[in-house]
Amino acid sequence: MSNSSFQHHQTAHCESGVISNLLGHYGLQISEPMAFGIGAGIFFGHLPFVKVNGVPGTTYRIWPGAIFQRVCKRLGIKMEIERFSSPEKGMEALDKIIGEGVPVGLLSSVYYLPYFPPSYRFHFNAHNLVVYGKEDGQYLVSDPVMETLTTIDPESLVQARFAKGFPAPKGKMYYPVDVPTSVSFKLPIKAGIEQACHYMLKIPVPLFGVKGIRYLAKKVANYAEKPGDRKATLYLGNIIRMQEEIGTGGAGFRFLYSAFLQEAAEYLNKPELSKLATEFTATGDLWRNFAFSAGRVCKSRSADAVSYKELSEMLQQCAASEEVFFRKLAQVKL
């Protein structure tokens, strides 16, 4: 149908990666870290009552879609966003728009993407990818976490776009209709940093931000009694996965955010941001140490209360380090 080309760059995170690749197509060069930072993607939350397969949820990033929304707003990009009541309508609209040579961002479920390694295919419904054309009945795909361009058969794409569950993607597709080719990142960076500091330090709920890390630390300290051995290692395993699995850039997005600060330092000519980037890298390394030790506990399977106390202390260190960092970041005059 169409023979369009698309510049594909492999990125760490699907949402900021799609933003970077999609806007690049329209001549607005924005790196993945820059998109992540402007969208204030950095976050922490522990939600013991939101259970996936019986395991409480932990997140190191802001909720899906927020980065995208904020970047568009802050850079003055106009997006057309559509959801569909039926797969037929959704696929018809997709065919029409890629037929015009417009690459389209799609929300999908990882479970139904055949090009993913089977071990990663869980029911995760907030994965972003770009479809930029159709050839020989196959859709041409730029999936930001994949090394190269790939393809998907229509049947799998329908299932991925119209997966059930929470949140249901409902065939969501989006594409820019108005992209400024030159835009200053100065104010967007400032807004992004302010928002990140606010979310990490000021949310008056103990589950989020630095408070959330301390909350998790307290829970982990008691993992040996509650939920007890077998389940405790599953709980721990989930924390590791949320922190290190594909899409995080390492250390639960902490390295990705450091990369953003470094780029911002150069862009705004603010060397103090670069110094803070180095500090936050050290925080990321603390998280990596935690994951490493937690992995050992998972592997041994017979953790005693002492090892959980140690893990809890490591989390307290991460929390202290993040608090110092975000307080300093909030003080930087931009």
Add this chain to the structure above:
Amino acid sequence: MKKEEVPQDGDNLHQGTFKQIMYAVDNTGNYVPVQSAGWEPENIALGQAWEEVNEKVKAALARVRAGEISPVAYYMEKNLMDLALLASYVGKFQWQVKRHMKPAVFKNLSQKMLSRYAAAFKVSVAELKEPI
């Protein structure tokens, strides 16, 4: 994390071909994206999650064979679903799906309902009735 510290602990879970991007610091102090073949703690955690799934699937199959539950319960585990997700795929309430997990109720399900389950699990109706 320094560029040369980016872990390359590949294992069969990644099938040796899949590499993800990590951000790391090069020797001039600049952040660069680096490909990683995987990291041991993450491999352990992911492996453990799959082990849990496989155990549940095995246990469910044994219970189907023993006539305690219907194949619906087995296929739900096999497809990594929970009750809520399965219910939304077949357009039923959770209590109804739960009922369908009783062998006696399953036996009398309509052809239409069976094909809905089969579609949700991506198997044929015959396979749905007789899991291998």
